Amino acid sequence: MPNLALRVTRRLQRSLRTRGFVGSLAHALDALGAHLRGRAPAHPDAAADDDFDRRFGVDTSGVIPQADLDVDDPSWVHGSAYVATSPIDFAEVLAPFALDPARAAFVDLGCGKGRVLMMAGALPFERVLGVEYSQTLADIARRNLASYRGARRAQSIEVVTGDASAFAYPEGDLVVFMYHPFDEVVMQRVVDALRRRQRTSPHRLLVLYFKPVHAALWQAADFVETRFESSRYSVYEAAPVT
Numbered sequence: 001m002p003n004l005a006l007r008v009t010r011r012l013q014r015s016l017r018t019r020g021f022v023g024s025l026a027h028a029l030d031a032l033g034a035h036l037r038g039r040a041p042a043h044p045d046a047a048a049d050d051d052f053d054r055r056f057g058v059d060t061s062g063v064i065p066q067a068d069l070d071v072d073d074p075s076w077v078h079g080s081a082y083v084a085t086s087p088i089d090f091a092e093v094l095a096p097f098a099l100d101p102a103r104a105a106f107v108d109l110g111c112g113k114g115r116v117l118m119m120a121g122a123l124p125f126e127r128v129l130g131v132e133y134s135q136t137l138a139d140i141a142r143r144n145l146a147s148y149r150g151a152r153r154a155q156s157i158e159v160v161t162g163d164a165s166a167f168a169y170p171e172g173d174l175v176v177f178m179y180h181p182f183d184e185v186v187m188q189r190v191v192d193a194l195r196r197r198q199r200t201s202p203h204r205l206l207v208l209y210f211k212p213v214h215a216a217l218w219q220a221a222d223f224v225e226t227r228f229e230s231s232r233y234s235v236y237e238a239a240p241v242t
């Protein structure tokens with residue numbers, strides 16, 4: 001983890017980029033107020049997080065600001081804080097889509113500590129892959145996968161350390177999962193990479209996007225159709241190949 005001075009500088013740098021000067025000031029005042037009232041900002045699903053970790057013997061809970069992570073690449077400023085997807089949300093997003101997991105790979109772009117990989121790994125996917133550019137989080141994800149006590153039906157589960165926008169997707173049907181991992185700059189690169197893949201290797205593609213802050217980029221993408229949209233998550237699908 002970077003030292004305190006560097007973390008403060010990086011938090012400021014990122015806040016100015018995402019909130020602007022006035023927004024950063026308002027956010028700082030809010031945080032100070034909460035601190036003075038003795039209320040540490042907590043993840044809204046903190047109880048469900050702890051429950052998941054206790055049941056399965058892993059460490060996936062907590063919120064880690066991007067500025068506190070160990071990403072040296074200048075692209076870190078485009079990344080979101082680490083926070084894990086709630087198990088209830090995950091079950092809901094996959095339920096209505098009749099895809100055959102045995103013929104598909106599941107990829108979590110920005111997999112953090114790997115909770116989604118464990119949940120997807122309970123389904124019989126051909127492959128489950130997580131991409132994470134923080135070495136620390138990627139290592140925690142690998143340890144979690146080794147100690148996870150839950151069901152595992154996927155044929156393989158792996159964590160790749162690297163930038164999600166440069167990831168080389170496997171061949172075949174694909175489910176791409178994202179929980180608001182990055183800003184519009186990196187999201188546009190991801191949309192472009194998947195468009196290129198879809199042109200050269202047309203297969204079934206399902207994009208599950210949680211906290212879809214940059215849904216507009218997917219709505220504008222000409223190679224997918226919108227299947228579902230809400231403020232919690234959106235689902236896009238490549239037009240079926242005939």
Ligand SMILES: C[S@@+](CC[C@H](N)C(=O)[O-])C[C@H]1O[C@@H](n2cnc3c(N)ncnc32)[C@H](O)[C@@H]1O
Pocket residue numbers: 069075078079080081082083084085108109110111112113114115116131132133134137162163164165178179180181182186
């Ligand atoms: C909100 S967390 C989601 C974690 C996990 N997908 C889940 O739902 O439990 C977003 C993660 O994306 C990672 N991230 C952000 N930008 C990235 C990038 N360009 N390449 C790879 N990982 C990235 C962050 O480090 C963080 O761990």
